[in-house]
Amino acid sequence: MKIIPCALLSLLVSASVYAQQTADPGNFYARYSAQTNAIQSKQPNWPPPLVTTYTGLFQVVRTDYLRQITPTRTDTWNIDGSKCVSFIPFNRTEFDINLPPYIFHNTPAAKDGWGDMSFLGKFRVASGNEQHGHYVISVFALATVPTGQYKNGSTDASIAPNLAVGKGFGPLAIQTTAGTTLYVSKPATTTTGNPVAWNLATQYHLHKYFWPEVESNATWYKGGTNHGKMQEFVTPGILFGKLKLHPDDPKSRPGLTFGAGMQIATSQFHSYNHELVMTARWIY
Template sequence: MKPAVLLILLCSLFPSTVLAQSNFFHAWEDRVRATSAAQPAWPVPVVGSPSTIVQLARTDFLRQYTSTHTLTWNYDNGKGVNLIPFARTEFDINLPPYIQHNTPKAADGAGDFSVIAKYRPFAANVEQGNYSTLVQVTFSVPTGSYKNGTAVSTITPTGVLGKGFGNFDVQSALGVVLPTSSVPQIGRTIQWNTTAQYKVGKYFWPEVEANASYYHGGSTNDGKSQVFMTPGLMISKIKFRKDPKDRLGLVLGTGMQIATSSFHTYNHGLVLTGRIVF
């Protein structure tokens, strides 16, 4: 008798569990749609940080020629999954990249793991003003092997602004990399990235980026600056289904980082990026 009662109880609980899970995912999807509808529909730039919040899975591939004329490949470039767990909020989980140096002087290995918390305080879609603002904090953990990452954890607060004018938009991000220890040896780095995009047709977004790093302190690069101009193209987004409520789609992009400063650790950096929006 007892097994029969237990079976009845389990069967009665099963539909409620399934319903709760269904409601959870429906609420999540509704939140993502509402959050996305309240901001511009610009694609995430090839390199720089966006001023909007997004939900997607992303991977990048970088090919760089170093100052010693060796070819380095960076697989994934520390990208991963971006989620929207709350309204106007994004949380990113970035997996360690794998770096291939193609020289016996440096060992191949994994880079650092990082997470990013983002909040979008003010934004409006194209009908309401076409702008977006965002603040974010990146926390990086030194998981790299064979000196393929930083020696200590870092915290990087960043502010991002974006404004659109019809099919044209500009987004600019300013942040500072703060080591949690060994500051005299590592120093602090100011990062400033600005992106200009223009929509052509249904899918194409040609862009140009300025990616700048300014080094303060540290035992190696104190007082130096590194600047790249990055022409690129984003293709966004190719939807998998015709349902207007379905967000699932593919975003592709590429760019070339060209050094414009006398000091640079690499040049002619080819960037390939792919994202699945969901």
């Protein structure tokens, strides 16, 4: 097997660790799980959208599989989608480690290879659960390291500061993020510029496990070869979960969530279209 998705390996490790440790309620996992439950109890209980970054704090092992169709009608597969593990180290804070995705091209003009590694740090500024305002406000920054092979990543490191806001109205949840990407040096500053991104996700809780959603993912290009252009996708999709490992225990955290959607270009300019998005998440 050429690659092993991060989440597959991590899911097995997490499941085995959980199974071995839950017998003793005084162990580290039990204490850490209780701390995470307490931190998340102060925010709405929404699932992370397919594309838009989650506005609250989340603890998950995740893998995504993306298939893009370029304007020249070639397929590109992104294995792992720049996802891996998110954890809540202490109050109001989240940290993500995203391993490099593996990029498959079905054209001899491009070589397959690893993409860029990234890290995300998030701070929850304010929040209220369903009984106390049903909202969340956070700030986060995504730092990317140029580890890509054969032009499957950026030429330079970058940091992307963002503001994230979410508001619930009964079973309806609206989450939005806005930010820009700042490259640290050339040639990325001249070829890519400093794109500004705005994402909006609307989700609806249907029955117990279903979360249908629609997202808008837009980017305005400032500087670089695409200066002045705008790219937007509308992404209908659905999430299913969470399927608890121990459904009879209300305090049990581990469980699975699955989802799928399709990014459809709505702007005249777009670098790809009809991106199939599939996600699997192990909540621990």
